[in-house]
Amino acid sequence: MVTSDPLFPDALLAQVTADNPHSGAVVSFSGNVRMDKDDGNTCALILEAYHPVTSNGIAEAINTARSRWELDDVMVRHRTGSMKPGETIVFVAAAAKHRRDAFAATDFLMDYLKTEAFFWKKEVYENSEKWIEPRAQDYSDAKRWDKKS
Amino acid sequence: MVTSDPLFPDALLAQVTADNPHSGAVVSFSGNVRMDKDDGNTCALILEAYHPVTSNGIAEAINTARSRWELDDVMVRHRTGSMKPGETIVFVAAAAKHRRDAFAATDFLMDYLKTEAFFWKKEVYENSEKWIEPRAQDYSDAKRWDKKS
Amino acid sequence: MATVEFLGRLSDNCGPTQEITLPASLTNITALRDYLNAQLDGAPLTSATIRAIVNGKVATDTQTITNEDTIAFFPPVGGG
């Protein structure tokens, strides 16, 4: 669930698809380290976790998703350590009978990971580094799910 | 965009990801022929299109998505002909700087494909076959996007 | 001669593509529907959910047609 190994979205999607031949719908989200043209000097992104709090929190969020939507399967993979532009930070997939459930669960889990999961994130530039906190947009995205509970 | 060849979601996701190293977010949807346990006798799903009306309509929907959301890339692949349970009918992916745009565009395009794209769908069972029209849920899903225009 | 195609489930009821010489009085989609319904079992083109495409564009029932056109009748669409 939390790993320092590289993540390969295509291989992970292949796995979820193969594991769920009974599902009509599979939604995936891949979050990658951006290669910003405007910000050519981003060298790396560093993600820290705090075990086992981080994994426990994600497991709880997956349970919440499973209780809110009718899901056949959920996969969450979040990488830690240092990542280069283009590499995958996070992969979430949900398999369901109907697509609305798969979309909602993936969207919900990404909002959880962006604002509530126990990670800390640092951008490393050529001569400096900066800790990154969620954007206001991330917090308001996450609030969308409160209404439903 | 419309093809009678098999679709492989993992390979398509790999392509979108590789094509968009500047995108922070990639959302994908795969729609597969369900192997319903309750409905063990579904042998195949047949999808018909009407060229070039089908492709033209999809191209227009992609343009609509690109004008509504900030997208780096959009991929739509829809299969025609006869498909077996477990095979992929449709694959949609959107790459964007921010995840909300990628989620919304993928969701929107799937609603278009389910209710407005020029396809006709037939389920084939062991001794019979049945033409399938969109569910009421599909039409109400598609209506969600009207409000925004 | 006009070409008339039947899409999706209509192909079950209306058969394959027809080449028709339109009578001079038959000038729009409504008239073509009536003409075909009279020929075909169960008047399969009656419902308003059956629409027409003329030369690749969705058409209204009042759209004019000629012997140069390709007309396709289709039931509700939906892929995925």
Added chain:
Amino acid sequence: MATVEFLGRLSDNCGPTQEITLPASLTNITALRDYLNAQLDGAPLTSATIRAIVNGKVATDTQTITNEDTIAFFPPVGGG
């Protein structure tokens, strides 16, 4: 001895993990914050956005702590 960890950007200001023998008067998170803020440059644990985890569970400021506990202070979280 209590173990005190500093997560995310706090590791820049507070340094690495400390093993601390808590004074008898230091019995909750608020008191530990005050104790550490007095030691550390710029009182980095003052903000209410800095929270604490005690033995793997997020804790309130009034939660009792002992010399058996592992306490981690952390700034706002967020991955992905």
